[in-house]
Amino acid sequence: MTLTDRQQAILDFIRAFSGKTKYPPTIREIGKSVGISSTSVVNYNLNVLEKQGHIARDKTISRGIKLVEESPEIPPIETVRIPVLGRIAAGEPMPVPGSDFAILGDEVIELTRELLPMDDKNVFALQVRGNSMVDAMIGDGDIVVMQHRQKADNGDLVAVWLKDREETTLKRFYLEKGKVRLQPANPTMQPIFADPKNVEVQGKVVLVIRHPNK
Amino acid sequence: MTLTDRQQAILDFIRAFSGKTKYPPTIREIGKSVGISSTSVVNYNLNVLEKQGHIARDKTISRGIKLVEESPEIPPIETVRIPVLGRIAAGEPMPVPGSDFAILGDEVIELTRELLPMDDKNVFALQVRGNSMVDAMIGDGDIVVMQHRQKADNGDLVAVWLKDREETTLKRFYLEKGKVRLQPANPTMQPIFADPKNVEVQGKVVLVIRHPNK
DNA sequence: ATTATAAACGAACAGTTGTTCTGTGTCAAT
DNA sequence: ATTGACACAGAACAACTGTTCGTTTATAAT
Incomplete structure (x- = not known):
């Protein structure tokens, strides 16, 4: 009609x-x-x-x-907004997200919630600079979505703040004989050994997003 | 007041x-x-x-x-819904999305539009099975977001349908001396050589999403 | 006790608003 | 040529609607 x-x-x-x-x-x-x-x-x-x-x-x-609504309602997909706080391993200080942090800068991405772990609280994203983690299939320019953690398990991919160097880095975390070993996933690079008191775990990687042609 | x-x-x-x-x-x-x-x-x-x-x-x-709205309006983030059509390189036939395709299965993910290339039409996602592309930092279980393409440039990461084998595979595409070379990014695997008539390019990878601890 | 302000109230009014009435024009079917 | 359906048009009307006026009551401050 x-x-x-x-x-x-x-x-x-x-x-x-x-x-x-x-x-x-x-x-x-x-x-x-x-x-x-x-x-x-x-x-x-x-x-x-x-x-x-x-x-x-x-x-x-x-x-x-x-x-009268002209098209049937699109079924909702639960999404999560994730602030992109900056870049990692670039040597700049980076604030730690708290439960009531404001979004720094104005870049936010939105993703299907089911892509994240069960607990999607305190989630933020960082863009990776450098190739220290290529063997973990994380390359330069990738976005890593992280969940705020203050403790890490051995083998976790984490962002840590090195107090003496005043920089954040992305590495695999190992606690061995009272020392922290931060292991690159790149055979050309040496691990970092640090006093646990000097290391502040900030978050654990829960998702990686990459543009393969950039 | x-x-x-x-x-x-x-x-x-x-x-x-x-x-x-x-x-x-x-x-x-x-x-x-x-x-x-x-x-x-x-x-x-x-x-x-x-x-x-x-x-x-x-x-x-x-x-x-x-x-008058009692809380400030959340600024909208433009998102895109992407159907997850199945798994790739698992040997099963896989339908090609067309301009009027229906979503097969009911899994859909939603992402910030800006994560995708300028043209976000005809986009679909597949979950990767296998390790043939680890040197391109695409691993087993990853979700690859693809844009429907019928032609590929040399070096593109593409999904191709091999007609004689009746299977889809994810490889780097090269057209050399009238032959198609589908190059794994895994030094332990051999490239596939195919007649161009036997190869149907389905889509090009525009985004990779990975859970690093799965 | 007085005053100022806030809150309340009914009535009247002007303008708005949707419906109905009567009529005309166009087009297709017969 | 006639008929019926559709679309249009202006006018009139009743009811709706928001604003203003004049007044009263309640409360707090002085």
Whole structure:
């Protein structure tokens, strides 16, 4: 069942007007917008649109028009917003996200929640600079999504803050004989040995996102 | 600045009424609901609510009331929904997404649009099985987001359908001396050489998503 | 006790709003 | 040529709607 040009224009106007003003237009506002001088003609066309199921009307009250949804509701996908806090292993100090941190900078990415571990609290992202982790299949330019942690298990991929060097780095974490070994995943690079007191674990990698052609 | 009980009741009614009817109430409908018999009193209270920033009023028109959002609107992030069509290099036939394909299976992921290339049409995802691409830092279990392509450039990471083998595989694509070379990124594996007529390029990898601890 | 302000109230009014009535024009079918 | 359906148009009307006016009551401050 097709619409005339005028009827389509009326629908478009109702949608645009309602979106802007948060209330529907009157008969006269519709008429004015689509060039119909007679309220009777607007009323006639609205009755047709109602009969066809495009709108619903509440009788005799002002602005008693509502659009009928035209497409079935898209099923919602639960997503999570993740602040991208900066870059890692670039030697710059980097703030640790807290439970009430504000988003620094304004870059945020949004992902399907199911891509993250069960606990998606305290999640942030960093962009990797450098190739120290290529054997862990994390390369320069990758985005790593991290979950804030203060403790690490052996073998975890973590971001750690080295207090004496005042820099953050991404490495595999091992605690051996009272010392921390931060192991690159690149055979050309040496591990870092550090006093546990000098190491502050900030987060554990839970997801890696890469553009393979960049 | 506090609200009287009556003013709170008016706000609650406006919110409930608007949610239900999709248009705001009139002065008289408000009065009837909160037990105010005089339109002047309703008008007085609405003016107070407007002054305090709870509502906005469009003057002298019917139903010219709108609620002012009580929390700042979360800035929208444009996202893209990507169907996950299955697994690749598992030897099973895999349908090619077309411009009007339906989502097979019901797994869909949603990502920030800016993570994808400029043209995000005809995008789908596959989960990788196998380690043939570890030197391209794509491992078993990774999700690769692909853009439908029918042609590949040398060096592109692509999914190709091998007609004679009836299987899809993920490899780097090279066209050399009239032959297609599909190059694994794993030094322990041999490239596949194929007649171009036997090879159907399906898509090019534009993003890789990995859980590093799975 | 007095004053100022807030809150309330009914009535009246002007303008808005949707519906109905009567009539005309166009087009397709017969 | 006639008929019926559709679309249109202006006018009139009743009811709706928001604003203003004049007044009263309650409360707090002085």
